Amino acid sequence: MSKKKKNIILENIKLISAGAKGVAVGKTEEGKTVLVTGAVPGDIVNARVKKAKSKYYEAEVLEILEKSPYRVEPKCIHFGVCGGCKWQNLSYEKQLDFKQEEVYNNIKRIGGIENFETLPILGSEEEYFYRNKMEFSFSNARWLTQFEISSEENFGNKDALGFHIPGMWSKILDLKECFLQEEPSNEMRLAVRDYAIKNGLEFYDVKNQEGFLRTFMLRQNSKGEWMVLFQLYREEKENRENLFNFVLEKFPQIKTLVFAINSKGNDSVYDLDIQTYFGEGFLYEEMDGLQFKIGPKSFFQTNYKQALNLYRKTLEFAGITENDVVYDLYTGTGTIAQYIAKKAKYVIGIESVQEAIDAAKEHAKLNGLENCEFHCGDMKDVFTEEFLANHPKADVLVTDPPRDGMHQKVVEQILKLAPKKIVYVSCNSATQARDLALMKDDYDLVKILPVDMFPQTHHVENIALLIKK
Numbered sequence: 001m002s003k004k005k006k007n008i009i010l011e012n013i014k015l016i017s018a019g020a021k022g023v024a025v026g027k028t029e030e031g032k033t034v035l036v037t038g039a040v041p042g043d044i045v046n047a048r049v050k051k052a053k054s055k056y057y058e059a060e061v062l063e064i065l066e067k068s069p070y071r072v073e074p075k076c077i078h079f080g081v082c083g084g085c086k087w088q089n090l091s092y093e094k095q096l097d098f099k100q101e102e103v104y105n106n107i108k109r110i111g112g113i114e115n116f117e118t119l120p121i122l123g124s125e126e127e128y129f130y131r132n133k134m135e136f137s138f139s140n141a142r143w144l145t146q147f148e149i150s151s152e153e154n155f156g157n158k159d160a161l162g163f164h165i166p167g168m169w170s171k172i173l174d175l176k177e178c179f180l181q182e183e184p185s186n187e188m189r190l191a192v193r194d195y196a197i198k199n200g201l202e203f204y205d206v207k208n209q210e211g212f213l214r215t216f217m218l219r220q221n222s223k224g225e226w227m228v229l230f231q232l233y234r235e236e237k238e239n240r241e242n243l244f245n246f247v248l249e250k251f252p253q254i255k256t257l258v259f260a261i262n263s264k265g266n267d268s269v270y271d272l273d274i275q276t277y278f279g280e281g282f283l284y285e286e287m288d289g290l291q292f293k294i295g296p297k298s299f300f301q302t303n304y305k306q307a308l309n310l311y312r313k314t315l316e317f318a319g320i321t322e323n324d325v326v327y328d329l330y331t332g333t334g335t336i337a338q339y340i341a342k343k344a345k346y347v348i349g350i351e352s353v354q355e356a357i358d359a360a361k362e363h364a365k366l367n368g369l370e371n372c373e374f375h376c377g378d379m380k381d382v383f384t385e386e387f388l389a390n391h392p393k394a395d396v397l398v399t400d401p402p403r404d405g406m407h408q409k410v411v412e413q414i415l416k417l418a419p420k421k422i423v424y425v426s427c428n429s430a431t432q433a434r435d436l437a438l439m440k441d442d443y444d445l446v447k448i449l450p451v452d453m454f455p456q457t458h459h460v461e462n463i464a465l466l467i468k469k
């Protein structure tokens with residue numbers, strides 16, 4: 001280790017595994033853990049310390065001395081600049097290994113749980129083109145490459161349509177290609193961008209909050225029907241209609257085109273009034289014979305094929321019988337609840353977003369399922385002693401909370417409800433492990449199954465089955 005005042009350089013660090021948020025993990029000669037960004041497991045690097053904590057260093061790569069044997073050539077020209085697919089330079093096989101390892105380690109270390117079965121991670125059949133929803137931003141402040149800046153040439157128009165540069169909210173990467181969503185996703189985005197530039201439509205100015213075109217969202221269903229959502233900063237009726245007609249004429253796959261005028265400080269769609277320009281304003285999706293109606297604001301799993309696997313495995317873990325009463329916490333639009341309702345006696349779904357609950361009720365109607373009810377509100381305020389006193393006791397409980405996991409009060413309430421089985425679906429195994437630790441005196445963790453919904457990223461879903469002791 002060489003050290004110059006605050007500038008600590010760690011030399012010859014062999015990175016052996018992956019840690020939270022995809023960092024590569026190694027150890028110093030003295031045995032202190034180093035979390036390195038900008039490298040992959042298997043690399044040997046020199047790294048500069050950014051934060052020195054008592055138990056570990058956070059560092060960034062300075063030089064790669066030896067390249068990892070697990071490295072592969074990234075597919076995308078934007079790799080390294082775009083924040084999207086940070087593991088594109090790591091073989092998919094190894095991505096899966098590291099995801100599995102991270103989940104297992106979290107349950108053991110954070111959860112303090114031993115002796116559970118870890119099923120082999122369920123990888124995604126599609127390593128690319130797996131997303132059914134993408135959102136792009138317009139900006140008049142295109143991110144310039146180092147080459148463009150240093151050449152001092154005038155690269156002309158600064159309009160861009162693409163992704164925010166990580167950590168630089170006002171800068172947008174002008175996307176030439178993206179391998180996350182099937183075509184015509186790229187074709188549509190590039191056509192809209194070119195049309196807008198050619199016709200002098202103003203791209204959004206994030207810093208000064210002005211302009212016309214703001215965001216562009218594309219969503220498709222498994223039948224290949226598309227929904228397009230434009231967010232516009234202000235109304236320019238003629239420009240708007242000409243743009244929409246151009247897109248609709250060029251892409252007959254579009255089943256519905258919707259838009260919103262958004263002059264707020266943020267791009268969030270949830271509090272906007274969405275107007276339908278073409279079609280019905282929503283798409284239908286089918287999953288194992290169940291119908292789901294997806295609007296521009298609906299949450300729906302973005303990797304359709306892996307969502308099918310996730311729901312099927314959740315159901316398999318739950319092992320529902322026709323006499324079971326099942327609670328589905330954090331039910332969203334009731335997707336898991338509908339799967340369960342086909343098998344169970346009765347299902348109770350709880351969720352905080354009113355529109356999702358409205359959709360869950362509509363889905364139940366659409367699927368002819370009368371044995372379910374849905375409640376809206378913050379989980380810790382709805383799922384209370386009083387609620388339990390007025391509702392049937394649960395045989396099985398399924399929970400699928402957001403990244404933060406469950407509120408401690410919710411865990412306590414689950415322990416009081418004391419279902420025979422709990423299936424805990426999570427997109428963050430660290431918070432899942434924290435919650436499992438609170439339940440380990442009452443429940444045995446029988447098995448876990450990591451599921452990869454997001455290839456090329458460090459994210460991983462995990463299903464856990466708990467049985468009452």
Ligand SMILES: C[S@@+](CC[C@H](N)C(=O)[O-])C[C@H]1O[C@@H](n2cnc3c(N)ncnc32)[C@H](O)[C@@H]1O
Binds near residue numbers: 336
């Ligand atoms: C991971 S999603 C699960 C969605 C659903 N199971 C599915 O697969 O479509 C988590 C859900 O929890 C909801 N949620 C987040 N915080 C909540 C809270 N405090 N109380 C109730 N629901 C909450 C979100 O709105 C979201 O729908």
